[in-house]
Amino acid sequence: MFSRARRTIAFTGEASDSVIMICEGWAISFIQLPDGRRQILSVLLPGDLVSVASLFDRRQQTAVQTLTDVSYCLYHRLDVLQKLMAEPPVMDALGAITIAEKQEADALLMDLGRRTAEERIALLILRLLDRLGRRNLARGDVVNFPLRQQHIADITGLTPVHVNRTLGNFRRDGILEISDCVLKILDMHALRRLGETRCP
Amino acid sequence: MFSRARRTIAFTGEASDSVIMICEGWAISFIQLPDGRRQILSVLLPGDLVSVASLFDRRQQTAVQTLTDVSYCLYHRLDVLQKLMAEPPVMDALGAITIAEKQEADALLMDLGRRTAEERIALLILRLLDRLGRRNLARGDVVNFPLRQQHIADITGLTPVHVNRTLGNFRRDGILEISDCVLKILDMHALRRLGETRCP
DNA sequence: CGCGCCGTTGAGGCTCCTCAACCCGGGTGG
DNA sequence: CCACCCGGGTTGAGGAGCCTCAACGGCGCG
Structure with missing residues (x-):
């Protein structure tokens, strides 16, 4: 899949069985309050999943917007989960992603809270x-x-x-x-x- | 396992193949800077895993401290991972935890950044x-x-x-x-x- | 040409921080 | 038994960091 820069490719609250992985370009995942305040949760670079949680959740918890022109893959949630159960190397990869995601999130929390x-x-x-x-x-x-x-x-x-x-x-x-x-x-x-x- | 209130039961940087799950009482997971600034990442209640990432990571990324007297279980990382691969219901449970953890973290990021x-x-x-x-x-x-x-x-x-x-x-x-x-x-x-x- | 997005800069003000002092209750040791 | 300390909550005064509002310039685009 392909998207021009500055497009929203996933909306908060939307139900979808697809999982987005960025292949080329930059994107962000974020949440927004009714009054307009916005918090970007992560910057997505090539190779990034929007989040590991999106594998398990039909409902998008965050919105995703492209910063540059972006090419990305859509996987079917259940396909990925099946591969996960069947192939240990896939599980290992998921582990690595989980760790990286958590580290980034923790670092950002420390930034926002204390720096x-x-x-x-x-x-x-x-x-x-x-x-x-x-x-x-x-x-x-x-x-x-x-x-x-x-x-x-x-x-x-x-x-x-x-x-x-x-x-x-x-x-x-x-x-x-x-x-x-x-x-x-x-x-x-x-x-x-x-x-x-x-x-x- | 059991711990009195106000004890540190996991240290940042420590290597361990155990995964902590709180059974009774309250605890916190946090990180701390050399100059003393501290950010609590999550409050752990009965039934909570410290984090899903701790399943995949031998190295503790965060410290865990009890607030009250706490009883908790230590599972072996690899045992859990094995169960995960073998038993779909366990995987489903992990999915639910992953989602809840991400929602809490996102909400906290929004709080710290914008509220x-x-x-x-x-x-x-x-x-x-x-x-x-x-x-x-x-x-x-x-x-x-x-x-x-x-x-x-x-x-x-x-x-x-x-x-x-x-x-x-x-x-x-x-x-x-x-x-x-x-x-x-x-x-x-x-x-x-x-x-x-x-x-x- | 006009418009909107983005970066830039100034002035003023509010939120939240820092420093400090004090109180209270509970534990501890002489 | 009492003096002492320590952790935790409370309050005041003053200040810093960051925000708000506002205006302007450059640039790309319709």
């Missing part, structure tokens, strides 16, 4: 770089980066205005630059330092 | 009441409630001081009272209203 704006944004970028690196999708210090400031805000629980100021500081301090969907890391050490916790 | 202190605390209590109700552990408007204000702060990403003031307001407004590990709901409708999103 400053600077730390949240620095760590968001570091984790994305790490995930891209593992998939050989990032070579060097210049990376394709389709997240808008509004997206960064909806991931980190900040406002777009404050994201803008913080990114402005990063640029001013020669740490990184984002422009035209391109992220340039200028000082990886400084970026790491921002993400690390300074013990008092 | 006010009042909403976070109100929703924390509402979700706990709901979970207790499903297990027939809550009868009526008076519930055993072993969370200290410090715990509420570490779940909601607030400071204990601010939790105190917010709970003080709830009490002043006749919404709820917490004292001596007992939660009294005085006005459930008002509490629900606090948790709901007012559309603008």
Whole structure:
């Protein structure tokens, strides 16, 4: 399947026996309140399942929106579950995905609950770089980066205005630059330092 | 197995082939930064697995601490996985747990990212009441409630001081009272209203 | 040309944090 | 038996971080 950028390819509350896996491009899964407040739960990169839970649930708990043009696969829930029961390697793969998903979610919870704006944004970028690196999708210090400031805000629980100021500081301090969907890391050490916790 | 209140029964980074399931009492799973900041990821009630991910991971990603005296079971990871492959009903149960866990985590992310202190605390209590109700552990408007204000702060990403003031307001407004590990709901409708999103 | 999206910047204000002090009850040890 | 400490709750004062509102510029697109 294929979708243009900025399309919603799964809606909250919708029933569906399909499980989405991203093959190419970036997407997000998120939930939204009636008053418009939105929280992005995860950024989906090539190879990602929307969530392991979607394997077991007919009802979509989250919406999925593409950031770039995206190609993705739709598997039938029950087919996957059957394979799971029959083939141990598939189960192992599911285990690995489960662990990765949980780690990302836990890290984000810690960010939102206990970290400053600077730390949240620095760590968001570091984790994305790490995930891209593992998939050989990032070579060097210049990376394709389709997240808008509004997206960064909806991931980190900040406002777009404050994201803008913080990114402005990063640029001013020669740490990184984002422009035209391109992220340039200028000082990886400084970026790491921002993400690390300074013990008092 | 049995543990007294306020004991740590699993440590971050520790390797172990056991999976913990709470049988009686309350516990929390959390992560902590070197500088002391702590984020509680979930409150564990009777019947809860620490996390589905712990089934697949030898390494504990989170710490687990008891709030009350707790009795719990230790299963061997591989035994459970084997049962999972062999017995479809076990797989179904795992599916249900996976879904519930994801919903709780998503709700908490939304809280931390996008809700006010009042909403976070109100929703924390509402979700706990709901979970207790499903297990027939809550009868009526008076519930055993072993969370200290410090715990509420570490779940909601607030400071204990601010939790105190917010709970003080709830009490002043006749919404709820917490004292001596007992939660009294005085006005459930008002509490629900606090948790709901007012559309603008 | 006009419009909408996105990034940027300024001014002002609210939520929530920090620091600090105090109270209370329970445990502990001299 | 009492002094002491410690964990937990409560309250006040002041301040920081982040938000809100608002305006503007650049760019792509109909």
